[in-house]
Amino acid sequence: MKTFSKIYMITVFLFLYAPIMVMVVFSFNGINSTGLFQGFSFRWYEELFQNRAVLNALKNSLILAVLSSLISTVLGTLAAVGINRMRHSWIKGPTMMLTDIPMMNPDIVTGISMMLLFVFVGKFVLGGNSIMGFWSLLIAHTTFNLPYVIMSILPKLRQMDPKLTEAAMDLGCTPAKAFVKVVLPFISSGVIAGMMMAFTLSLDDFVISYFVNGSNFQTLPILIYAMTKKRVRPTINALSTIIFTVVLILLIITNAVQSRGEKKNIKKKGIRQ
């Protein structure tokens, strides 16, 4: 059984990683081929770094991810606190339903529905001026981030004793101060997790962005899509390798930080493993 599970896991990981590894290897290929490897070179990396469009798209993607995750975290945190407080309100049901829509809908439907709205607004409200581009992308990304932020904060709020806030207010805190001093520290891990999730969702999104993007603001996934549509240069292998390496390093760091945090906690509480 032990050996079977080992072989099974190795096979699955081979399946998951083989295409990526092939790309990594071929990013160092000396010739423009996907089947033959001839000579080691960095030429595709050099070509990539001379490509201004790639660097520009990366910058756009980062701006969009930072802004949309910040906006969705602020709106989402407030909404989560509000939803958690609602007891008998008739608004609660519809609010939760609205939160479910973007999570249940296929991305392509979310994308086209927003595109219809933006086209309509551009045509009839702004008199033919298109808002497709930065603004439509920011709105779309914030919208699909919001439910995920709320879903990662709500469980934290449910763990919290509502009497804590009441106590703070009895002791003279204004509601705003009670929120900052009591509620926010308690739910901070959920807020941060939600924000990070929003950031990566935004950075990674292609389908929804594809339908609401304009020609003046290109994100990295959109650029990659355009790259795979035309005659493809092996620079895309170099780009994938760089993305893979960055993700790998980031995950190693987060894992290391997490396990160190856990060790510290264990020490503090005096629990021995």
Place this chain on the structure above:
Amino acid sequence: MKKYESFPVSPVEKKRRRKRERQAALITSPYLLWMIIFTLIPMIFVVYYAFTDATGAFTINNVKGLLGLEKETQNVIQSGTFIRLDFVKIFWRSMWYGAVATVVCLLIAYPVAYFVSQMRENRQQIIITLVMLPMWMNFILRTYALMKMLEDTGIINTAFTKLGLPVIHMINTPFAVILGMVYNFLPYMVLPIYSVMSKMDYSLIEAAQDLGCNRMRVFTKVILPLSMGGVVSGITMVFVPSVSTFYISQKLGGGTNEMIGDVIERTFLTETNYNVGAAISLVLMILIFICMAVMNRFSEDESQGGSIIV
């Protein structure tokens, strides 16, 4: 909640509660407004476009055309050169590919989740991180990488030729499309099942063993019912993006294995026929919701059945 209401409430407390509700509604309102404008209204737009023609007049021809009830849709009459698509066939194909990919994902992922949950704690985290890692690369890059591997001149077939084996044509086949879905969405199946299994109360399994269950019965009577929640959310997370994909089928299926996502994309962006596009999207959405409702019904029955036995 009922317990809470059954206490006699003083007028002061009532006032306080009402104030609390008002405050809650107030801080939720920016979010609510945002979601109404950017989620609800766009959905209304989809419905509106689906049931109107290019002039804005009400029509059910868009939807009728999809179901094959109407021989010629508005679309064909307007563009002339457009070949009438058999929408029913394409819908059917999308559902079928999506279902096969979901089942294959489940069959591969379930043992993975189980094996990982049996490992030492710190090892579990590393393996799960490794399962997630490909997910953090954009799915376009992953699909592209897979396409390059499967091509007739790709690394697999080059290796075959070198070994004197015949070239196996893999790209642009249904197999390639389904493989692409499985490859892209497998982590979405592993993660929810694993998260349920890692929280599973191990003493239940021991109890079953003590009561004389063999391995098979421990699995069917304890492990499987307890992991049902993870399986259901895994199925949702794989099935929905698989059915509605358009990039995977374009790249790995060539032109011959068109899926409903491809038709939606083309209708909106190439033909800019919003009415027919909206109708297709609406039907897709409803079909997926029906599938999900059936799924949830099934899983609820499962858990209820379990509780009756207990």
